[in-house]
Amino acid sequence: MSGVRTIRTLLIANRGEIACRIARTAKGLGIRTVAVYSEADADALHVKTADTAYPIGPAEAAKSYLDIPRLIETAKRAGAEAIHPGYGFLSENAAFAKACAEAGIIFVGPDVPAIEAMGSKAAAKEIMSKAGVPLVPGYHGEDQDLAVLKKAAEEIGFPVLLKASAGGGGKGMRVVEAEKDLESAIAAAKREAAAAFGDDRLLIEKYLTRPRHVEMQVFADRLGNVVHLFERDCSVQRRHQKVVEEAPAPGLAEEVRAAMAEAAVNAAKAIDYVGAGTVEFIMDEGGGFYFMEMNTRLQVEHPVTEMITGQDLVAWQLRVAEGHPLPLSQEEIRREGHAVEVRLYAEDPARDFLPQTGTLSRLGFPGAGTGIRIDSGVVEGDSVSVHYDPMIAKLIAYGADRTEALRLLARALGTTRIGGLANNAGYLKRIVEHPAFLAGEVDTRFIERYGEDLRAEAGDPSMLHRIAAAALLESQRLRALEAARRSRDPFSPWALAHGWRLNDSPLHRMTLLSGGAEILLEYRLDAAGCRFEGDSDPVLVRVESDRDDLRVRVDGVPFDGEVRADGDSVTLFSNGAAHRYLLKSALASGADAGEDSGHVSAPMPGKLIAVQVTAGAQVAKGDPLMVLEAMKMEHVIRAPDDGVVAALHFAAGDQVEEGADLLLFEKAAEG
Structure with a gap:
């Protein structure tokens, strides 16, 4: 067939889940795939998914994934006949498509004129108007004089929507309800459009309620x-x-x-x-x-x-x-059939969806099978970088009809496990289970209208507190047994970790930290498990262990979730959300300090707001070393024993991840 060019090698000019997704299809077609990566992505999943990979620069996208000459040069080095831009980055960049054409490389996308025609909202609407495509009543002209814009808005009728002509994503967009607010809104929209796109031209359209x-x-x-x-x-x-x-x-x-x-x-x-x-x-x-x-x-x-x-x-x-x-x-x-997709992001819905960065300490999805598809560019242990979009994965459900698809999606979100970073899995589950959404009553103000409903987490928090405490007790018991096995006298009564007594069951107290709150729990231990007391009827929590897994029953009913204990912290995955708890005494005592190794570690991710020692300083057991701000509280990191601070690895103001080695500690010689 004339005009056909065979693609044998494809360079994917993107990263993350879309690069992985393109590579899977291309390899299935027998096409050799070439990944590109920045310094921050050297070990990324898209690099491992492709047949080969080339470095293209620093972490900043402008110096790597957006570097057109570097991408073209890399494609030539790799022998690629074509480049797939994915989405985002350079996917709608006419200059990139033109550079590919000039280099004799196939750009997997439209031709330059089509990209340019649709690159300007005003020009696009003019073309569509001539083609008979319906347009929202509005003004799309080049004359940006204030008087012209005000007259256009009056003719359209309030409310109106101001939009940047040169871009999207909400930049330069303003809703104006009345004429009195128009002039200031135009000025603000123009400033924002100029800052975002280098072009302050605006469109004015009728605002639909x-x-x-x-x-x-x-x-x-x-x-x-x-x-x-x-x-x-x-x-x-x-x-x-x-x-x-x-x-x-x-x-x-x-x-x-x-x-x-x-x-x-x-x-x-x-x-x-x-x-x-x-x-x-x-x-x-x-x-x-x-x-x-x-x-x-x-x-x-x-x-x-x-x-x-x-x-x-x-x-x-x-x-x-x-x-x-x-x-x-x-x-x-x-x-x-019917399909629904949600985007799982590392963001905190409780803090106005603040993007999160750090390590995904846990990442588990429902088993891919009938009706469920997962598109992801990360695996457990990977980091979400400050340099790129914080999307973790796309979760897609398919059913015979909308009801079935939404039921599958809600179940999949409820069994998704994301640890180490705040995320929106639970929030998305509340959306797809909301009565209005289930009824198909959707519009662009759905989240604004039902915001209070969507922010309210389901479930009984007190029950989660009790499960966390019981899991920590079981984790401590297992650690004590392991220590006893390594000791010279594993049969010593001091190796017994369970607090149950034959003739008595004393009341114990435990304080947990979670989300900035201190949670005091009272409990008794007996042969059946951990019995919590309080204002309500006693609750019996029984925890059984199987290697790294902790199985929990609450009053005989299995806990529908996952429990992960790590030292003096525990994370409960339930209903699409991750709830992390820390034993308060662990911070005060320096229990996570790693005395044998000499490394004092961060018990949780946070910010060092004070470093109270210098390298070479002699300290006594319990002396304050650093102050860590985390969970909206200040936590003092103390010396695990008498000794010397051999080296400091962080300074005041540094962000640290959980488990980071804060300093090197040399214990004083005995005797």
């Missing part, structure tokens, strides 16, 4: 064939960022679906599009839909389309990039 965000997947080849692969609903958003995506869109009338598909295909034809693209629409309550923008790349949420059509969109991309016709005609593309 309960809008839905519905997008249509389109595909085109170089032979003039254009098809759609149905729609996705991405209405549930936070700060204009998608949170939940599903296909097909719930409650969408068939005539609206057909009209939207036709408009999307016309949009692709209007710019001679090639490859995978997404035409995004905003819908009003009456079923009217209007063009917003076209993303000239693969979307993050493409797996839900793959699940309902049974097609591999990356395989389609590579086929089209080689010059082949589309694999299927429109009539041959079928839709079956």
Whole structure:
């Protein structure tokens, strides 16, 4: 076939889960894959997934993943006939596509003119208007004089939405409810747009009060064939960022679906599009839909389309990039079932979704099988870096219908185990189980409307406290038994770790730290387990161990979760959330100091707010060495014994991870 170029080696100009996902499809097609990586990603999963990998610079994306000359040079060194940009980074960068063409390298994406045409929201809307694609009533002109903008807003009618012409992601976006607020909003939006995109031009559109965000997947080849692969609903958003995506869109009338598909295909034809693209629409309550923008790349949420059509969109991309016709005609593309995707992020919903960085001490997903797909770029033990997006994975569920898909997704989120970093798994579970979401009542203000419901964690916290305490006691017992086995007298009565007595069951107390709170628990030990007392009826918690696993029963009922104990800390994974507890005495006594090794370690991640000794200082047992701020509290790290501070590894102001060696300690010689 004329015009066909075979791809034997593919360079993937991206990282994380999308790089892994592209590599899997390419390797399945017999294509050799080449990964690129920054200094921060030398051991990343996408590097291990590819057939070979090349370093491309420092951790900063601008000096590595966004370095066009370096990427082109690397592709040539690797003998790659093609480059796949994934999404994000350079995926919609016309200069990168042009550089590939000039180097004789296939860019797996649209041609430069199509990228440029859709790169400006104003220009894109002008093209779509001529193609007959519906537009939201608004002003998309070049004249940015304040008087012109104010007149346009008045003609459109309040409320109106101000949007940056040159970009997205919520930058330069303002809702203006009344004329009196317009002038200041225009000034603020222009400042933000200029800072984010180097271009302060604005669009003004009618603001829809309960809008839905519905997008249509389109595909085109170089032979003039254009098809759609149905729609996705991405209405549930936070700060204009998608949170939940599903296909097909719930409650969408068939005539609206057909009209939207036709408009999307016309949009692709209007710019001679090639490859995978997404035409995004905003819908009003009456079923009217209007063009917003076209993303000239693969979307993050493409797996839900793959699940309902049974097609591999990356395989389609590579086929089209080689010059082949589309694999299927429109009539041959079928839709079956329902799929929903959520994005698992290292972020703290309790702290306004503050991004988290650090090590994933635990990462476990439900077993991939019928109805469940996991796309991830990290494994347990990997770190989430400050340099890149903190997405941990995408979790996708597929069912015969929406009810089944959501039930599978909720169960999968509830059994996901993410430790070491705060994350949004539990929050996502509350979204997909919310009555309004289950009823299909979705729009872009869903999270704003039901924020209080979504922030409230389910379950009984007091029960988790008791399980944590019992697990710590069992962990201490196992450590004592292990120490006894290593001692000269393993049969010594001092090796017995259990506090139960034959003729008495005294009351014990334990204080735990969790989330900035101190939790005092009272309990008695007997042959049946740990019996907690308090204001309510006594609760019996029994913990049994099997190697590293702790199995828990509460009043005879198995705990539906996972318990991980590590020294004087324990993490409970339950209902999609991770709850970490620390024995308070461990901080005060320096129990985690590692006396035998000479290393004083951080008992939890936090910030050193004071270092109270210098290298070479002589200290006595219990002397304060450092102050660690963690869990919204200050914790004093004390000397484990008399001795000398041989070396300091951190300074005041440093962030430290759990287990980090804070200093080297030399115990004083006995006698």
